[in-house]
Amino acid sequence: MKVAIYGQYYQNSTEPIIKDIFVFFNNNNVEMVIEENFLKMLYEKELIKKEYKTFSAKTKLDNSFEILLSIGGDGTILRAASLARNSGVPILGINAGRLGFLATVPKESIDSFLQFVIDKNYSISERTLLSLTCEPKSEAIEDDLNFAMNEVTVSRKDTTSMITVETYLNNEYLNSYWADGLILSTPTGSTGYSLSCGGPILTPDVKSLVITPIAPHNLNARPLVIPDDTEIKLRVSGREDQYLVSLDSRIASIKNESVLTIKKTDFKIKMVEIPGETFLKTLRKKMLWGEDKRN
Ligand SMILES: NC(=O)c1ccc[n+]([C@@H]2O[C@H](COP(=O)([O-])OP(=O)(O)OC[C@H]3O[C@@H](n4cnc5c(N)ncnc54)[C@H](O)[C@@H]3O)[C@@H](O)[C@H]2O)c1
Ligand SMILES: Nc1ncnc2c1ncn2[C@@H]1O[C@H](COP(=O)(O)OP(=O)(O)OP(=O)(O)O)[C@@H](O)[C@H]1O
Structure with a gap:
């Protein structure tokens, strides 16, 4: 079995996590291929000495990998998704961070969760993504990174004044939102920024x-739920010449009056779901739905 390993940061808590993972995979004869920048950090901190094969955004993953293991928080999972892209390699997140809504493996229970991977005893939760194209074309949006797992957001830039977001669904006019911005969220993103704005x-x-x-x-403008095969077109205007577009945690500045087209991608990101660790359980645990004293 072969797994890919990715992390963004090195912190003090990285050491015990890396040790647990490496001991577990070595004991189970699993080949580890490590993202090149993360491996550099591990060498610099002398956490590991042996040589490992690497992958990067350029070399891309293929479907010979059982999983892509992300070490960090939800932000790291979002970046891991941009490495997995359309490879079909499922992502599993070890939560070294705080909330860990998408990164579900607690760092204290790495062995028991990874055993499910070794036993191939897990299911896949497929996640819809959104793609973004801009007309005229903008260099700020990279061709092979023009997708988001959480949301595409347009928002005001360098100004306190609102932007106006003219919005069309399948070429039918919907509304012009006078607002700080507009979020187009996937189901995965519905527990992120969109939720904070009342979605x-x-x-x-x-x-x-x-x-x-x-x-x-x-x-009277309220969050609206639409079918995921809808093509959304936006035209933004405002006092400044430019506004911000974000794809999850990546941002770009776009000129007013450009036309943005947002639609579902033709591939999905696969998330590993360990038996018993369902979305509803995560909701109860991370949104504290079980904390009502009456339960
Ligand atoms: N006001 C807000 O709630 C707000 C504002 C900006 C961005 N965000 C979210 O942050 C994401 C980018 O992450 P970042 O690490 O660059 O920013 P960040 O460091 O500000 O972290 C954002 C927080 O959102 C949580 N989060 C991210 N995706 C989530 C999801 N699908 N479900 C539940 N919680 C989630 C993370 O755990 C983290 O605590 C965006 O995709 C957006 O969803 C939220
Ligand atoms: N490789 C790592 N080793 C140890 N700790 C890490 C690692 N990566 C991330 N962390 C911890 O997780 C925190 C958050 O990481 P990240 O940016 O991935 O998530 P986030 O979007 O802020 O979400 P969350 O709220 O789930 O932490 C970091 O500030 C750090 O404390």
Whole structure:
């Protein structure tokens, strides 16, 4: 069996996590291929000495890998998704961070969760992604990174004044949002930024998207759930010449009056789901739904 390993940062808590993972995989004869920048960090900190094969955004993953193991928080999982792309390699996240809504493996229980991987005793939760294209073409949006697992957001830049987001669904005019911005969220992203702006939570398998305005000054504008095969077009105007577009944690500046087209990608990101560790359990654990004293 072969696994890919990715992390963004080195911190003090990295050492015991790396030790647990390496001892476990070595004992189980699993080949580890490590993301090149992360491996450099591990060598610099002298956490490991042996040579390992590497992968990077350029070399890309193929489907010979059983999983891509992400060490970090949700932000690291979002970056791991941009490495996995359309390879079909499922992602499993060890939560070295704080919330870990997407990164579900607690760092204290690495062995028991990885045993499920060795035994191939897990299921796959497929996640819808959104793609973004810009007309005229913008160099700020990289061709092979023009997708998001959580959301595509447009928002104001270098100004306190609102932007106006003219919005079309399948070429039919919907609304012009006067707001700080607009979030187009996948089901995965519905528990992220969209939720903070009053959007609904969608379970990951729902075939819908959510349009959530950020602080709209048309007070009757509300989050809207739409089918996930809808093509969304946006044209933004405002006092400044440019506005911000974000794809998860990546940002780009776009010129006003450009037309953005957002639609579902033709591939999905696969997330590893360990038996018993369901989305509903994560909701209860991480959103503290079980904390009502009456339960
Ligand atoms: N006001 C907000 O709630 C707000 C603002 C900006 C971005 N975000 C979220 O942060 C993401 C980018 O992450 P980052 O690491 O660059 O920013 P960050 O460091 O500000 O972290 C954002 C927080 O959102 C949580 N998060 C991310 N994706 C989530 C998801 N699908 N479900 C539940 N929680 C989730 C993370 O655990 C983290 O605590 C964006 O995709 C967006 O969803 C949220
Ligand atoms: N490789 C790592 N080793 C140890 N700790 C890490 C590692 N990567 C991330 N962390 C810890 O996790 C924190 C958050 O990481 P990350 O940016 O991936 O997630 P996030 O988007 O902030 O989400 P969360 O709220 O889940 O932490 C970091 O500040 C750090 O404390």
